[in-house]
Amino acid sequence: MSSFTVHTPALAAAAMTINTTADSVSSARAQALEGARRIAYVSRVIFEVMANLMADKNVPESILPVGIYGALGRLAYALTALAEDEPDPEALLAPAELDGLAAQYEIEDWVARGRERNPDFPDQR
Amino acid sequence: MNELRREFLDDSNAPAELSPDLRFLASRQAALAALFLDHSKLYRDLLQRVQDEGTSPELQATALDAAGNLGLVLQQLRRGGDLLAVLVHAPNHASVPLYAIDQLQFSLLMLSGPCSDDELLACLSPAGLEGLFASRHVRDWLHGLGVLAPGE
Numbered sequence: 272m273s274s275f276t277v278h279t280p281a282l283a284a285a286a287m288t289i290n291t292t293a294d295s296v297s298s299a300r301a302q303a304l305e306g307a308r309r310i311a312y313v314s315r316v317i318f319e320v321m322a323n324l325m326a327d328k329n330v331p332e333s334i335l336p337v338g339i340y341g342a343l344g345r346l347a348y349a350l351t352a353l354a355e356d357e358p359d360p361e362a363l364l365a366p367a368e369l370d371g372l373a374a375q376y377e378i379e380d381w382v383a384r385g386r387e388r389n390p391d392f393p394d395q396r
Numbered sequence: 397m398n399e400l401r402r403e404f405l406d407d408s409n410a411p412a413e414l415s416p417d418l419r420f421l422a423s424r425q426a427a428l429a430a431l432f433l434d435h436s437k438l439y440r441d442l443l444q445r446v447q448d449e450g451t452s453p454e455l456q457a458t459a460l461d462a463a464g465n466l467g468l469v470l471q472q473l474r475r476g477g478d479l480l481a482v483l484v485h486a487p488n489h490a491s492v493p494l495y496a497i498d499q500l501q502f503s504l505l506m507l508s509g510p511c512s513d514d515e516l517l518a519c520l521s522p523a524g525l526e527g528l529f530a531s532r533h534v535r536d537w538l539h540g541l542g543v544l545a546p547g548e
Contacts, residue, residue, distance in 0.1 A: 304460070308509050311502035315518040318499055344498050345474055348467035351505060355464050359401060362468040368475075375477075 304354035310347040314340065338376035345372065403427070404469055417479055424476075425492060428469045429541045432497050435462045436525055436546070439500060442507050443519060451511045459507035466501040470494065490536035496528045 317340075321330070345364060352362035364372070373379045404427040410419035442459055473480065473492060484491050503520040520528075528534055529545040538545050 304509065307463075308505050308515075311505035312515060312518055315499065315502045315506070315520075318495070319518070319524075340495060340498070341474060341477075344494070344501075345471060347502065347505065348471040348474075351460070351463050351467040351501075352471075354460060354508075359464070359468050361405065362464065362471045364471075 300354050303350045307347045307350035307354060310343050310350070314343055314347070336377060336381050339378055339381070342372050342376040342378055401465065401468060404431075404465070417476075420476065421473075421479055421483065424469055424473050425537075426541060428466075428473065428492065428497065429538055429543050431466055431469060432500065433543070433546065435466060435504065436500060436529070438462055439504055439507070439520070440522055440525065442504075443522070446507060446511050446516065451507070451509075456508045459504045463501050463504035463508055466497065466504070470497065470501060488540075490533065490540050493528075493531070493534045493537050496531065496534050499528060500525070 317335070321335070345368075348362055349364040349369075352358040404424070407416075407419045407423040409426070410422040414422060438458070439462070442455055442462075445455060474494065480492060483489050499520055506515045506519050509515070526547070529547065535545050535548070
């Protein structure tokens, strides 16, 4: 399962619990930071592989679309903000933005195309 | 919101003759360039400290704050994706090297926690950071903002 599918609900859950008790706020912040750091790790590894091992290989867009970096980045920025003492509203994702992220960055299309070609393609739902 | 972040969100230094959209883009790109340069130095220092002494709660908090600074401006610029897409086609304009700057934000995020060996390995190395600043895309973007990359 990708970081994207794991952290979209994690972000929503963290955002919902951020206004409750001190313990749950602390827990939500820790959860948000863990999610942001996991995205950061995966994204860094992918970047290095693409930059150093596959730089001249003309990897087709269908294998790993550029949009997924943008979507993961936006989730990571929002989770980073939620991990802070005072989350900056400008750094967060509104619920509508969150719901529309996969479509905006054409991740749903990529998953659908992948599934057409390969029945074992991970189910993102 | 701290004073530094309030400054990021202030468009008043952008040229008054620009449209609101262009004032937004000009001020956020200037803020991002300044953060990229400043936080690169900070990152290099934090990475060295983690490698020499290990991590600490104070170091992790500093790294999270820096990652939050970058994340705030990156989120705003990516939210204005349509504007950025239009600028891609503008003559003599280098697009914002979002993916390069993401690498610094991600690496700071990894320093904001326990820093396992795997995470440290995945962090930008000093040479990797130099490589980002040496890239044509990053240099063209910085030059367009009237800024020189480190080492130039």
